[in-house]
Amino acid sequence: MANQKVIIYxxxxxxxxxxxxxxxxxxxxxxxxxxxxxxxxxRALLEIKKMGITHIWYTGVIEHAVVEGYPNEGIEHGNPLVIKGKAGSPYAIKDYYDVNPDLAVHVSQRMDEFEELVARTHQSGLKLLIDFVPNHLAREYKSDMKPSSVEDFGEKDDVHTNFANNNNFYYLPGESLQLSDEIKQLFPENDYREEVARATGNDRFTAYPGMNDWYETVKLNYGIDYTHGIKKFFDPIPDTWLKMKDVLHYWAVKGVDGFRCDMVEMVPVEFWHWVIPQLKQAFPWLIFVAEVYNPQLYNTYIFKGKFDYLYDKVGLYDTLIDVIKGTKPAKSISETWQNLSGIDKYMLRFMENHDEQRIASPFVVNDARKAIPAMAVSAFIHQGPLMIYNGQEVGERGEGPCGYNGDDGRTSIFDYWNMPEHQKWMNNGAFDGALMSHEQSVLRQAYVDINQLCAEPAIREGLFYDVMWQNKDNHHFNSEKIYAFIRYSQSQKLMIVCNFSEQAQSAQVIVPKHAFETLNIPRPVKITFSSLVSSNVISIGSEELINEGVDMTINGYGYAVLVMKW
Known part of the structure; x- marks a missing residue:
């Protein structure tokens, strides 16, 4: 796996x-x-592995607040006033040392069942990530499964002060929590009391969180005093840092291979700089993926925070969504890598995750096929990892109201719900796709093909050369709908051309003479382009390629990957 491009499912x-x-x-x-x-x-793991996946990110593993508990197993019911949806948010952690009992067949053996999943995953040749949610906890957090040597979050807090270095939470002395009437009206028969109000997870230092706040969570204190000018108190090491290091260590010992870290920008980068090297010293194989949204902080979280990979959401994802919607031209993709200034290999590319709307939903483009050229760009543009969200590969639509989540084009993370298109592939546990339509089978195979092409040397480890600067004004090249680039390694040179139009596109792709110098291609020479996705072969002289371009046709919502030889 060391020589594979990281592809996360x-x-x-x-x-x-x-x-x-x-x-x-x-x-x-x-x-x-x-x-x-x-x-x-x-069988499920085998089929996922056959897709070309290297890592599975199991989302919602750690116990989070749910409305209906398991009293017979010592797990109390949750208060619906401070839980979003009956199934609860996976990002409102209730016990950092336990797994979600909903996911166990036998609740009393839930940790055993998780450990068996870890073993199955590894035996299938895959690695696994879980969420690490460092910024906030559920309001009803209480760990029943923590080691005896571990103190609970807030257990020894001084609740009479707004801030103390060793407090785990932020308090509002003299004020009790006042949920808004909009929240209370959802469950008028319930009452929730927090005699000394704590700050809410989305940095709301008030006793009056609203419906649009993360009102079900409490903000964790990493040694920053927000009430007096955002002053930092990191010496001695804050208690929350020590507790979170213990949490990460606990799950690494259980065989977890990495962590997708939630909302890392809301936690001081100094914590990451301190904790990640310590974890990697003990578990060198761990990878840390950061959910980040501020491009100005990318370098900070890579080089100071020590993260392996960052979300490329505000950049490539947003641009590709606009391209498939037709509100931006394909040539605008070049700006996304230019703005990264050379850190592309650290960026995790995706077209869906649990936070984003489904491509096939009416809220985006209503057609899963339109994501294929976007996924090809995401996968092939640089060395960084790729991610697919379960159901994306069969056109899951996130359609219809389901409960707390409403109808917004997302598959709900708050409700007990299903993925109807995914169920057709799952086929009642056979995972053979027998219930899928022909169109779904074609779509899923397109994802498999993209993943498998990521094993090509030039894509896996090669460098990137954008040819759009030479073609954006080319009258025989539609830069509104076509994006072209070269990936090259010592052993392989590939030209990749992606078509964001429903119609097939004919183009003459010019390769600038500067590219010949960069790729060490001699001149004059005859170059052969052999397709990796079809039997097509094209031969052209180097000077003709520089001056006029190579003629090719790219299928609608398709792409070409051509091996260049001379």
Whole structure:
């Protein structure tokens, strides 16, 4: 795996294994069903591995707040006033040392079942990530499974002060928590009391969080006093740092290979600089993926924060969404890598994740095929990793209201729900795609093809050369709909051309003479272009390629990957 491009499959166990095809809006766990760890069986893992995946990000593993608990197993019911949806948010952690009991067939053996999933994943040749949510916890956080040597978050806090270096939370002395009427009206029969209000997870230092706040969570204190000019108190090491290091160590010991770290910009970079090297010293194989949205901080989180990879959301993802919608030209993709100033190999590329709307939903483009050229660009443009969200490869639509989540083109992370298109591939646990339509089979194969092409040397480890600067004003090249670039290594040179139009596009792609110098291609010489995705072969002289370009036709919503030889 060391020589493979990292390709992550985000898998939401609660949804992935749920076989209920007719869930009720706002239905309970019993009514709507819930996927289990055991549903990710050997066959499922084999099929995921065959897609070209290297890592699975299991989302929602750690125990988070849910409305319906398991009292017979010592897990109390949650207060719906401080839980979003009946199934709860995976990002409102209730016990950092336990797994979500909803995902276990036998609740009392839930950790054993998770450890068996870890073992199955590794035996299939895959590695796994889980979420690390460092910025906030559920308001009803209480760890029942922590080691006896570990103190609970807030257990020894001084609640009479706004800020103290060793407090785990921020307090508002003299004020009790006042949920808004809009929140209270959802469950008028319930009451939630927090006698000394704590700051809310989205940096709301008030006792009055609103409906649009992360009102179900409390902000963790990493030694920054926000009430007096954002002053930092990192010496001695804040207690929250030590507790979070213990959490990461606990899961690494269980065989987790990495962490997708939630909202890292809300946690001081000094913490990451301190904790990641320590974890990697003990577990050198760990990878850390940062959810970040501020491009001005990218270098800070790579070089000071020590992250392996960062989200490329505000950049390539946003641009590609605009390109497939037709609101930006394909040539605008060049700006995304130019703005990164050489850190491309650290950027995680994707077209879907749990936060974003489904490509096939009416809220985006209503057609999963339109993502194929965008996925090709995401996969082939640089050395950085690629990510696919479960159901994306079969055109999941995130359609219709489901409960708390509403109808917004996203697959709900708050409700007991299903993924109807994914269920056709799952086929009641056979994972053979027998219920898929022909169009879905073609779509899924397109994702497999893209992933497998990532094993090509030039894509896996080669450098990047953009030919758009020479072609954007080329009258025989539609730069509104076509994006072309070269990937090259010592052993392989590839030209890649992606078509964002529904119609096939004919183009004469010019390769500038500067590229010949960069790729060490002699002149004059005859160059052969051999397709890796078809049997097409084109021969052309170097001078003709420089002056007039090579003629090719790219299928609608398709791409060409051509080996250059001379």
């Amino acid at each position: 985000q898998l939401f166990p609660r949804l992935f294994g749920n076989k209920n095809t007719q869930p009720n809006v706002n239905g309970s766990r019993e009514e709507n069903g819930c996927g289990k760890f055991q549903d990710v069986n050997d």
